[in-house]
Amino acid sequence: MITLTEENYIKAIYHLGSNGEKTVNTNAIAEVMQTKASSVTDMIKKLSEKNYADYKKYQGVTLTKEGRFVATNIIRKHRLWEVFLVEKLNFSWDEVHEVAEHLEHIKSEKLINQLDAFLEFPKYDPHGDPIPDKEGNFQHIEKITLAKAEVGSVYKCVGVDDTSSSFLKYLDSNKIALGTIITVKHKEPYDNSIKIEIESSEIVVSQNVAKNLYLKKV
């Protein structure tokens, strides 16, 4: 039996670890979990005892195969619920994350597999993130941030790194959605802002925006 809190720690470790293959350190987890390092230490000991994580004192933590399975399963549920909320219940993409944080912990194999079928087996969530299958496998799409895109090239918007409501609403108000075609017109060396063209109108976005928007060359 796995508790809701354990699931959230496992998810946090998974997300922190998926960038490099290095171990995840205590303070990083504490920050994501909005808790204190001492609490994290207690929890990773417990996860280690339950074989969800490998842990040696002062050496950071990694997930075991079992831990990774738990993580991808929660992510699968989270993203499927997000699709449901947007596609069926008319939520906008900036409203779904918080609710999905709760729905992802509902434990029913049948529920999630029937939901998957009801949604016609979506491959991506409303933020462009891939949805793992029952075994935890999912495609990695090749994508770069707008910050690293080439001037003169044409891209398609395929995802976001920041899923905060304020960022997503900013994109809405600038007519940027998943699938939107963007041409990079100019990079300003002074503040790293970028001028882009969307549907024949030009806008300038800050470096901050550019770093959080994922593109794919077309």
Place this chain on the structure above:
Amino acid sequence: MITLTEENYIKAIYHLGSNGEKTVNTNAIAEVMQTKASSVTDMIKKLSEKNYADYKKYQGVTLTKEGRFVATNIIRKHRLWEVFLVEKLNFSWDEVHEVAEHLEHIKSEKLINQLDAFLEFPKYDPHGDPIPDKEGNFQHIEKITLAKAEVGSVYKCVGVDDTSSSFLKYLDSNKIALGTIITVKHKEPYDNSIKIEIESSEIVVSQNVAKNLYLKKV
């Protein structure tokens, strides 16, 4: 802020109290909650402090207006989710209760109101129980148990008291569903079993079954 456990206690008190207008006693709650009387005492003290319940030592407990609102709101969510599972995700009526026990605690006004709309504002759940509106109001349907039905009269099946999987599967296997027309043919005084006619075939059901099946005269 209300905890999941508090919500479940409030729901239990509501269900136990809705039969009579009397106070609900500690042991009854303990049995429903699968816990010990001492734990119940602690919790009803807490619910009383939070103004969800009125409580005097040794005198049993009743819900306040606020408590009843919490209760009907959870019941609204529980029953809407049950409808969703049956109507959209192809669950059968004996599979939904357990999952709904978890889904009913998801806290999002928008979620539940959009779900209500998506389901086209159903009035009853898959077991024939009425779905409260946002204010907690719902119609009481006049219904009697098969045990109290008159020999010779014709009834429509409108609900069940026992929502256990085994009882619902029993009904399935005997072609009894919500809306099924039933004619009462004979009451056996010896063991209170009842002979009924369904779609021109006759079956005999036990007193136990008869007490858990709700009917309405047609």
Place this chain on the structure above:
DNA sequence: AAATATTTTTAGACTAATCTAAATTATATT
């Protein structure tokens, strides 16, 4: 109206998850 049985409450202990403050280990700087 006592005596007995039942119900309810209290007292004290346990677990999960958290915290603060102090101690320990690792890393960076001189």
Place this chain on the structure above:
DNA sequence: AATATAATTTAGATTAGTCTAAAAATATTT
């Protein structure tokens, strides 16, 4: 290599929800 700084762990408390065992109150029976 010694010292300073940062990260991590430990020790001891706290809160929610639970338990067992004992005490207190209420209900039932004689």
